[in-house]
Amino acid sequence: MRLILFGAPGVGKGTQAKILSSKFHIPHISTGDILRSAVYKKTELGLQAKEIMDRGELVPDDLMLKLIGEVLHDEKTKNGFILDGFPRTIQQAEKLDDLLENLSTKKKLCVIFLSADDELIVRRLSMRRTCSACGNIINLNYIEDPSSCPYCGSKNTFIKRKDDEEDIIRNRLKVFHETTAPVINYYKDNGCVLEVDGTLAVEEVTAKIVEKLEKY
Numbered sequence: 456m457r458l459i460l461f462g463a464p465g466v467g468k469g470t471q472a473k474i475l476s477s478k479f480h481i482p483h484i485s486t487g488d489i490l491r492s493a494v495y496k497k498t499e500l501g502l503q504a505k506e507i508m509d510r511g512e513l514v515p516d517d518l519m520l521k522l523i524g525e526v527l528h529d530e531k532t533k534n535g536f537i538l539d540g541f542p543r544t545i546q547q548a549e550k551l552d553d554l555l556e557n558l559s560t561k562k563k564l565c566v567i568f569l570s571a572d573d574e575l576i577v578r579r580l581s582m583r584r585t586c587s588a589c590g591n592i593i594n595l596n597y598i599e600d601p602s603s604c605p606y607c608g609s610k611n612t613f614i615k616r617k618d619d620e621e622d623i624i625r626n627r628l629k630v631f632h633e634t635t636a637p638v639i640n641y642y643k644d645n646g647c648v649l650e651v652d653g654t655l656a657v658e659e660v661t662a663k664i665v666e667k668l669e670k671y
């Protein structure tokens with residue numbers, strides 16, 4: 456199975472991709488996570504991407520296409536994958552098609568489009584934190600004790616992504632509407648798009664995705 460989790464930043468792509476990855480035993484590829492790791496390790500890609508990411512803008516297509524080319528030529532993605540955060544431009548979508556055409560398997564590509572309105576996304580993202588001890592992502596709105604990680608119990612280990620500050624979130628949403636949202640029309644014209652309401656509870660979103668995938 457080849458899935459693309461598509462939607463605005465903060466709509467729940469990463470959360471759903473993780474769940475679906477363990478359910479279907481296919482790797483979750485988050486281009487945002489790959490870039491953040493490159494920034495952390497100060498690789499050449501990381502050094503080029505850091506400031507762009509801090510501003511909430513898109514890393515140039517040439518860098519992203521090189522990155523995704525490497526990912527898709529990796530053995531691990533041979534039997535399928537869940538892409539989270541890619542493609543974000545029409546050029547990326549076209550290049551992805553070229554890459555997949557050159558790979559031997561004939562698995563179908565299906566896009567899961569998670570929808571939510573901007574104000575909900577701003578509220579969600581500004582309360583999003585990562586536990587620096589276990590790496591899990593939580594939302595301060597939904598946990599009882601905001602100083603304690605519900606996954607590993609560590610105290611005061613939450614960190615906020617730089618691009619989860621409100622002004623940057625709004626810029627990321629602007630970039631999404633201007634540049635990334637049109638990509639969905641590319642897929643509507645060229646293949647499978649399954650739309651799911653991203654404002655539902657996490658388990659409900661997963662159930663709807665699975666139901667739609669089964670029907671498809």
Ligand code: AMP
Pocket residue numbers: 464465486487488490507508509511512513514515519539540541542543544547618627
């Ligand atoms: P994410 O974790 O998916 O929200 O991505 C975080 C940031 O990484 C984005 O705001 C972009 O700056 C960069 N990024 C991730 N994926 C892409 C992509 N496919 N194209 C361009 N920039 C990307």
